[in-house]
Amino acid sequence: MTPYSLAFYMDVVTTGTLLGLRPTDSPDRVTEVLGSRFGENSFDRQSMWRDYGLVEFFWDRARTNDPWKGHHFTLQVHRLAYRNRTLVSETFRDRYGRFTPRLRFDKLRRLLERRGVPLVEVPDPANAPYYRTFWQPVSKVAVMVIAGYDEYSTPDNLRVGDVYSIVAPMTDAEVEWRRAGAA
Structure with a gap:
């Protein structure tokens, strides 16, 4: 992996932001930074997400007339294994260079620990034992890291130890809920 694209992932994990964008930022703010080339999706009028290829931003609102509130963003790292150059926008390439098709968790974790940014394993009963x-x-x-293979849930072109996705935020409450459910 190039040092630049690895720096991108390290920045996201360290700061909880993506190019300065917080998970709570508005759709307009995200468009201002990432541009207008996205697919917009909605299940209903209270939730929406925008797919920029490598990254997706999610919003929700209580009522149709309310403003959108940022909920989270997800880096769909696994998509890079398909080697589709359009997944990584010019915005990312201009700042971080070339992105390789896989991100090895052990390398990311080791570099983060050198920065004093530890990662703690939390239970994931919904996705165990494959993630x-x-x-x-x-x-x-x-x-989220691939831990094993399953014919239905493990993407092609990925190996055990590859990062599948990166999500921000995962709240303290969700971590406690996962820990309670695993006990």
Whole structure:
């Protein structure tokens, strides 16, 4: 992996932001930073997400007339394994360079620990035993890692130890809920 794209992932995990964007930022603010090339999706009038290829931002609101409130963002790292250059926008490439098709968790974790940014494993009963989830308590970022193969849930072109996705935020309450459910 190039040092630049690895720096991108390290920045996200360390700060809980993506190019300065917080999970709570408005759709307009996200468009201002990432541009207008996205797919917009909605299940209903109270939830929406925008797919920028590598990253998706999610919003919700209580009523149709209310403003959108940012809920979370997800880096869909596993999509890079398909080697589709359009997944990584020019905004990311201009700042971080070339992105490789896989992100090895052990390398990311080792470099984060050198920075003093530890990752703590949290239970993931919904995805075990094929995935493991690690959490950064300060930035509230979760990293999902492939732990085993399953013909239905493991993506092609990925290996055990590859990062599947990175999500911000994973709240303290969700971590406690997962721990309580695993006990």
